[in-house]
Amino acid sequence: MGTAKTEIFSTQHNEIARFAKALGHPARVAILQHLFKINTCVCGDLVVEIGLAQATISQHLKVLKSLGLIKGNVEGTSVCYCIDNENWAKMKHIISNFINQDLNTQSCC
């Protein structure tokens, strides 16, 4: 175990969970927030900015990249990262649709 039984859930539920999981670590939230804040691509200063070891940041970037939320471009000896607008929008819709549900009735308990 330790592995989620994804096969018993719908594609939709698995997809919501996959995106949510990627946002489920403060370092990844901080990375994404920084990319939004500086509003351009980030080349190299993420390690300083976030305050974790280089290997650790690289691992978090890999998670975000593998989901498509960010993309990286090699610029000489450094790599520049930025939000992938298209996939970010896709994630936004999937998560929003889920969390913006409202109860039609009062909770009974």
Place this chain on the structure above:
Amino acid sequence: MGTAKTEIFSTQHNEIARFAKALGHPARVAILQHLFKINTCVCGDLVVEIGLAQATISQHLKVLKSLGLIKGNVEGTSVCYCIDNENWAKMKHIISNFINQDLNTQSCC
């Protein structure tokens, strides 16, 4: 390790991550979705509905309850769960504010 270094991140980033993490498992997504769908409290049929062992469901419910997203009421020999509207709204705002950010400029890469 295996433990996130939450102390180096802002309260806001940690809070976003905490909520996102709770939504980061398809079983918990399915549980919440079911609670919205039937639009009232659920007494006892979650194990059948989701298809995991009773102990496993109980554990997922505990995660959701400890974050305040759901609440449970004892009704005789069973327990009824429902969405906690107040905390759900709080989560909704926190997550929405984060994911609804838009880039002012084109990505440079």
Place this chain on the structure above:
DNA sequence: TTATTCCATTGCAATATTACGATTAATTGA
């Protein structure tokens, strides 16, 4: 009381995640 039902908790095994030092690969600058 005794059996039953429902659910939480405990204990455990398998796997995943987080973090980092060390190494490697690629590029640039001298």
Place this chain on the structure above:
DNA sequence: TCAATTAATCGTAATATTGCAATGGAATAA
């Protein structure tokens, strides 16, 4: 060419998560 810089990857340790069988506690039904 050779050092320096940057970031990915490897290896490893510590901890967290997932899942389930077994157990236990609380309420109900007989």
